Amino acid sequence: GENVEQHPSTLSVQEGDSAVIKCTYSDSASNYFPWYKQELGKRPQLIIDIRSNVGEKKDQRIAVTLNKTAKHFSLHITETQPEDSAVYFCAASNEVSGGYNKLIFGAGTRLAVHP
Amino acid sequence: DTGVSQDPRHKITKRGQNVTFRCDPISEHNRLYWYRQTLGQGPEFLTYFQNEAQLEKSRLLSDRFSAERPKGSFSTLEIQRTEQGDSAMYLCASSPTSEGGGYTFGSGTRLTVV
Numbered sequence: 001g002e003n004v005e006q007h008p009s010t011l012s013v014q015e016g017d018s019a020v021i022k023c024t025y026s027d028s029a030s031n032y033f034p035w036y037k038q039e040l041g042k043r044p045q046l047i048i049d050i051r052s053n054v055g056e057k058k059d060q061r062i063a064v065t066l067n068k069t070a071k072h073f074s075l076h077i078t079e080t081q082p083e084d085s086a087v088y089f090c091a092a093s094n095e096v097s098g099g100y101n102k103l104i105f106g107a108g109t110r111l112a113v114h115p
Numbered sequence: 116d117t118g119v120s121q122d123p124r125h126k127i128t129k130r131g132q133n134v135t136f137r138c139d140p141i142s143e144h145n146r147l148y149w150y151r152q153t154l155g156q157g158p159e160f161l162t163y164f165q166n167e168a169q170l171e172k173s174r175l176l177s178d179r180f181s182a183e184r185p186k187g188s189f190s191t192l193e194i195q196r197t198e199q200g201d202s203a204m205y206l207c208a209s210s211p212t213s214e215g216g217g218y219t220f221g222s223g224t225r226l227t228v229v
Contacts, residue, residue, distance in 0.1 A: 043220045043223060044158065046217050099211065100217075101163075
């Protein structure tokens with residue numbers, strides 16, 4: 001069945017360092033890959049997304065890369081700050097003409113940024 | 116209408132009781148989704164609607180769970196004969212038809228079954 005694997009489960013970095021989180025997906029029909037940040041007790045917040053027609057997307061300190069052939073996509077955070085500390089989830093979905101199908105989430109990565 | 120609203124925020128119920136949660140999506144969004152999240156895990160898909168039609172229901176969802184979206188606007192999720200294993204955060208999300216919108220999640224309903 002559909003599956004998204006996410007690594008690592010925990011990540012600890014020093015402020016100013018870079019952080020990389022990697023995901024793989026199983027469903028070849030997936031064409032939409034969002035990343036969510038979730039702080040304790042709060043809703044998942046979309047931070048960046050990428051569609052299968054591009055290989056890379058960047059938004060300030062955050063970038064996402066996609067390798068469709070290998071079914072891999074990754075989140076890169078540069079110049080990390082303590083406020084980046086949260087749980088990050090990758091997800092995959094299939095966007096069709098009528099909208100988005102269900103999201104399949106990874107298990108999450110708990111990122112801790114130490115001052 | 117600034118986001119997805121869920122009600123209630125918290126619900127404590129005794130085992131065996133029925134509970135119902137409500138979700139109000141962003142008004143122009145045609146798709147509405149329900150997810151369940153337990154501590155330390157990613158959200159798990161339950162079901163989703165396009166307008167009033169229920170398009171898919173997770174095979175993991177037992178017959179005790181039912182969801183409706185009668186007029187294609189708000190949705191309700193009912194759990195009958197609750198069990199302790201139902202304790203979780205129930206998240207609702209909505210998305211638009213067109214590319215570029217993505218999903219927007221509500222703040223969730225935290226259910227505790229005692």
